Amino acid sequence: MQKRWAIREMPDNEDVKKLAAELNIDPVLAALLIQRGIYNFEEARFFFRPDIRHLHDPFLMLGMEKAINRIERAILNDERILVFGDYDVDGTTAIAVVYSFFRRITRNIAYYTPNRYTEGYGISTKGIDYAAENGFSLIIALDCGIKSVDKVEYANSLRVDFIICDHHLPGEVLPDAVAILDPKQPLCQYPYKELSGCGIGFKLIQAYAEKNNMPFEKVSRYLDLVAISIACDIVHVTGENRTLAHFGLQQINTSPSIGVKALLDIAGKKERISISDIVFFVGPRINAAGRMDDARLAVELLICENEDDARDKSFLINTQNLERKGHDLSITDEALSLIAGDEILINRKSTVVFNEKWHKGVIGIVASRLTEKYYRPTVVLTRSNGHVAGSARSVLGFDLYEALSGCSDLLIQYGGHKYAAGLTMKPEMVNDFIDRFEEVVSMNITDDQLIQEIKIDAEIELSQIDSKFFRILSQYGPFGPENMTPVFLSRNLMVQGQPSLVGTDHLKLCVSQNGSPTFECIAFSQGSWINQLKSGVPFDICYTIEEHVWREKRSIQLNVKGIRTNKQN
Structure with a gap:
């Protein structure tokens, strides 16, 4: 190319x-x-x-004092707390950090990961119902929730409180939560805006430890997980993130947690670990749990305190990753064959491919591979729960989210950002979407944007x-x-x-x-x-x-x- x-x-x-x-x-x-x-x-x-003293005061984050006060009240009153997080690397590491820290303070704590296929991304009605039915009065949501206005309203009706710890851009209306921790929300004066979801969770436990005069070592022990989230969620490696990543990598290379060590062992990584090693060897294995089955397995590994247990769980995750690779490679080959056999597809400025039998858990990876091959905005579609679900990837400088907005009347829902997005549509809209997406891309993309730089x-x-x-x-x-x-x-x-x-x-x-x-x-x-x-x-x-x-x-x-x-x- x-x-x-x-x-x-x-x-x-x-x-x-x-x-x-x-x-x-x-x-x-x-x-x-x-x-x-x-x-x-x-x-x-x-x-x-980098110096650990370079970390910012967590109480500079809007909502932090309210969040800590609510957690302290829950612990004092023996309320049940549910730690809720997304099913990707950032979400599962965030759960592991927050749950592991607070389980040493209270026994009334558990965690929940939504199912990619039955619940989808973010806070789910099923998760809220689980909390209400099992006596949880407080949910700490990690790496999600900033746009879950209706879900938080539903939780409030069931007398379940929310603390939202997110790092995504908020919408025009914020959820009615007890506290929202997100440096990107309006009026938040926190000096660094690019923390990962796990990074927000880390600031939460840092704040709790400071207020309760706990030594920093009670918090810093989780920096290996924070570094993994920074590497795999592709956030900026500047400022506070760079400090967190520096000390997290230091810990990974000297005294990683039992779960992280088991992952490195099964990946065969013995030499000094770098950010790219985490991206290529650790991240895909953690992600495989949520892609192929249930992200809960990844959390179980990351919070593990028994080496034999960790070894068994890392073996299961590695097996899932091998299965993921098999789906990934076979679907990529099928998609490349579809394009190569169609002169119209080859000459388009966008790529949209659809097969109702493709595994939903890997279509994002396949979209990335097709973008690498043809270097143009790409959407991979498959059937899911009676609808057609898609994963989209873009090229440098082209706003994918805006392009999908130009097709919004054909979609049930869509979300994401400039370079990656997800979408859902009715099956009968697929052909119209293929044509419209090509039309929108052709009108807005420049020739230079179609050449990799x-x-x-x-x-x-x-x-x-x-x-x-x-x-x-x-x-x-x-x-x-x-x-x-x-x-x-x-x-x-x-x-x-x-x-x-x-x-x-x-x-x-x-x-x-x-x-x-x-x-x-x-x-x-x-x-x-x-x-x-x-x-x-x-x-x-x-x-x-x-x-x-x-x-x-x-x-x-x-x-x-x-x-x-x-x-x-």
């Missing part, structure tokens, strides 16, 4: 030289700091040395990359949205030796530049270049710099994101 290379504008040269001299670092590294809003030694120290942070010479450069660069992590792993460009490289294929389509090669040291490179899914990169023929690459570990030997490796010959420049 053709990709557009976009090089970021470099900061003012005087600012770069001043910061580089002040910190005694390569000017390129100084430029990367300025791109992140860091201009002096003190700001750099704050960035490079590689954002390049800086152009460097290979000779600049040494152990000091890499050591300092590593301290820019944890990486994630708004603090992505820097991508570099180097020109006129020469291949050393013979490139080789790893697996079916991954390219392994060695490169040098103007007498520089030789660097090993891996280029995933770029095996088609193997016959074009020949000795004596110059080419350019854009890449990230990473550590490669093989048989306990560590070396710097370039992870190639794109290749161009001089003919293409």
Whole structure:
């Protein structure tokens, strides 16, 4: 697939030289700091040395005092408390954090995860009925609820109180809950707006601990779960999130909880764990429970206090993940065949595919894979509970939610954000939706938005990359949205030796530049270049710099994101 290379504008040269001299670092590294809003030694120290004291006062969050007062009253009066959370990674880690903390304070606590297939996303009538029928007078809702006006009203009619801990954008009307914790709600002055749902839950227990003079260690023990939520919910890795992720990763790599350790063991991860390791190895396994059956299993694992129990549950979750992979791959193959066999579908600016037998739990993953392949707004549809349910994904810069709004008269419901959404429609509306969605996308998408972009942070010479450069660069992590792993460009490289294929389509090669040291490179899914990169023929690459570990030997490796010959420049 053709990709557009976009090089970021470099900061003012005087600012770069001043910061580089002040910190005694390569000017390129100084430029990367300025791109992140860091201009002096003190700001750099704050960035490079996260401190747990950087966490904000939880009582700055609107509604926190009301929430803590209601929880204290419930505990004092022996009321039953139900911790309710979504079925994805953010929701299940949030349940695990809040439930695990409060079960050490009260025995009158339980948790509830909605079923993806029978209840859907967020607070459900079935969940409220369960609470009322079993004597729960307080529900703490995590990672959901900010738009559940009617559900909270129904709970109030049953004398069930709600504390809502959410991080999504609120609607025009807020639920009539006892307390709402959401930094994005109007009038909330909390300094950081991008916490995960689990992060909001963490601030709740932090506030309770502070008010009740509990040591911070009673709260910090759950930072491994907070880091997992930050990584998997694709929230910004800046500010408070970066501090939480830093210390959460530290805990994962030194003393993870029993459940997290069991997940890492079954995934075969022994080396130092990074944010990307969590995204690729931990997150899919936690998600698999809710996709294939019941997210309750994921919570049971994450709150586990017995190693044998955790090992058994991680095995079950791993089995579900293997089943999920099977559905994912087979449905993706079927969807790709549908597109490849239809000239009209191939030439559209959107992709909409439908098969009533596809597994609802994996259509979001399939939509992501199709978007990677064809790079255009994509919707994957299947039958569910008498309706047609869909999962949608978008491309950089195109507002998917707005596009679905242009089809709203054909839909029963839809929700989500700019790049990912879910939708439901009547079966007889599928063909009309396919045509309308294509019409809306065609009218609003630009040609550039249909070409995947590689954002390049800086152009460097290979000779600049040494152990000091890499050591300092590593301290820019944890990486994630708004603090992505820097991508570099180097020109006129020469291949050393013979490139080789790893697996079916991954390219392994060695490169040098103007007498520089030789660097090993891996280029995933770029095996088609193997016959074009020949000795004596110059080419350019854009890449990230990473550590490669093989048989306990560590070396710097370039992870190639794109290749161009001089003919293409």
